[in-house]
Amino acid sequence: MSFPCIDKLASRTQKLDSGPEPSYDNIVTGYELFEHKQPFLLDHGGILPHVTVAYETWGQLNAAKDNCILIHTGLSASSHAKSQPKNEKPGWWEDFIGPGCPIDTNKFFVVCTNVIGGCYGSTGPSAIDPADNERYATRFPILTIFDMVRAQFLLLDHLGIEKLHASIGSSMGGMQSIAAASLYPDRVNRLVSISACARSHPYSIALRHTQRQVLMADPNWNKGFYYKGIPPHIGMKLAREIATISYRSGPEWELRFGRKRAQEDQSPALCPDFLIETYLDHQGERFCLQYDANSLLYISKAMDMFDMSASSVQRLEQQRQKNQIKVDDILAKQDEKQREQEQQQKDANKKDDRPSLTTLSATDPATQDLIEGMKKIKMPTLVLGIQTDLLFPVWQQKEIAECLRASGNKKVTYYELDAMFGHDTFLIDRVSVGGAIKGHLESKI
Amino acid sequence: MSFPCIDKLASRTQKLDSGPEPSYDNIVTGYELFEHKQPFLLDHGGILPHVTVAYETWGQLNAAKDNCILIHTGLSASSHAKSQPKNEKPGWWEDFIGPGCPIDTNKFFVVCTNVIGGCYGSTGPSAIDPADNERYATRFPILTIFDMVRAQFLLLDHLGIEKLHASIGSSMGGMQSIAAASLYPDRVNRLVSISACARSHPYSIALRHTQRQVLMADPNWNKGFYYKGIPPHIGMKLAREIATISYRSGPEWELRFGRKRAQEDQSPALCPDFLIETYLDHQGERFCLQYDANSLLYISKAMDMFDMSASSVQRLEQQRQKNQIKVDDILAKQDEKQREQEQQQKDANKKDDRPSLTTLSATDPATQDLIEGMKKIKMPTLVLGIQTDLLFPVWQQKEIAECLRASGNKKVTYYELDAMFGHDTFLIDRVSVGGAIKGHLESKI
Incomplete structure (x- = not known):
């Protein structure tokens, strides 16, 4: 029996062995860079000496600076949501953004970033650690969805944008969107969450776990230090194949592929x-050298850890407060008194923040925890779910909507679509998904 | 950051490198062996010089020899469905079989085999090819679910059993059960199919594809020739982790694991x-040296190819007829005339077999094809599906039942269970699954 699929892997390994070091710099181009030159504290205690955020924009910021829409990306996407003069290639949400489109650039100033942890211009594991001028690799600290959002808001500060007209995201972008609304409730006027969740459930963790495991089992991954050698292209290919299964749905494949064989007349x-x-093979092949393996690991882990429950959010907050001292030491310039005052202010805020929600103790405590964790999100919110989504099933969409309502948000719109593309529907169904977004963005509220 | 999971893989590789060749002979013991010493033709043209079938039995065959129940196994199971004097370890269906149990050994003589292609006593890729006294490895021919069933019926011939009281199977065992009822309609009195399908759908093929790919990408797999070296334990572990995701369900894991961490106080x-x-890691660890990697590949592939559609079944039949000549040449003892007569008989049967079903052409041709392919199955049939099964979803169970009914089977019972264990429910829920089986086996029909 012959094994062309195995031969193909071996020949790519050979080619990469004799080629130059891999680089992701030329895969996505034409973005702007925002440099934050101060230490950036992460939720789990890591400190990045400085942070770069790659971003692209479309449309014009108005004089009041109140027409900005921040688009958050899924796991492996870049800031290139739409074509623009510096990069005319179609973006990953090309048809959703533009004049007259669901996200109308005649009306809105649209910003999209590459998340920190990524490899398309923003600081991530493939970036250079200024401490030794080597790539971070797995010395990069663990990061959270909240950390990604904080970096985005530093960019908004830099652009002089105090308030967003809306925060929009699908999949991991929806997690960021929810996190942004909760971290900065006064800076987000409308919230859109599509095919996301309020906390990752074990089935989705399991799916990402296997992707990380096949990737890390590739000997070329080398515990993350592969930048001077052969990248783990085999592990990346396999991880992408598993991911693709979770991104699409059975009904679609039944219609599209059924039981057809690639070559009907060949032996099995x-x-x-x-x-x-x-x-699946093609999806894996296409992806395996397009994205940094360590970025995949760190960002996938951040998705696993996402949990809007009050207990979880508070634990991170306490951790941050404790670790903030480290940053202070680095800066060695902060007035001790002022910090104490800030701390007192935080404590005072916390007391204000705990209304009568815990009186609903008759119901499940985990749900109560989640309701309480999301109580800062009071702005008009659109939650969109896809019935064929296996990775972020509709019960998780319903959970977002119901927790928001239970925590007192009176302006939650909930749509469930019967589209057949599964999780990836948000990339494909411009009419249904786009229509819901447009309606939410442009309605008087 | 430390990576104990990667270190663990490396240390097992090292240990295996210095240890003896792997063997599956001592993992399952106490079975009987049936040796078929003639060439055995497979659906896709391969010929095994002879075939061994490992089997175990429980209960007593009655004088009329009409109380036999044949149990078919899932992918990686052995003949050890239940403990017995020669092997007192609990079997994989321990509580389902026994005196007074759903499959009552006071009433029935129960037979279970290791499928051919397997590694627990029956002829498979890890068996010795008599041509050169080396293991077959990937020189083993492609085999089908029908081939497995044919080998089982050779065993029944050997045991003097003309008619089965029932053919029972879950998962791949359900495929075999359906195949048995169709190949030998006069020898199967009752049929039970649990969490199986009439044809594999692309989503299940995709899930098995990724398992095969991660396994074959393990350098130790070595295109199947690993028997003298280190077995592909890493690929097997990863494959099992992916499989486990498809065997269980989201709701169960939500209750059982939720978002709990292994050690809450450790850093992410x-x-x-x-x-x-x-x-998942534990499931992979436990399995990675318990089952032959090539067996997994071949049997998983046989599942992908399973299709009861008339067009598919007929294609295989024609192939068999063509290849039968090869077997005849090997035997060099068959009377040419007699063969022609047999051929004519087959053709005549075929004409009889095609009733007016194709007149239902108003409906989907693929469904018509499937209805026609299953038209020999007229015995009382129980079809059981689990609503949380992701691998063999309930629409596939409904498809089996409806196709049988449409092809004229008047005795189809269809149950859908709301059990929360997903595909594996058949191994766990003795009360609901066992009760349905018992009812079907013991009812007057």
């Missing part, structure tokens, strides 16, 4: 044989 | 961290 083979297999 | 890590991750 252990290498890709059915059309669905060659499709 | 890229190695297993959440409890669901350590669970």
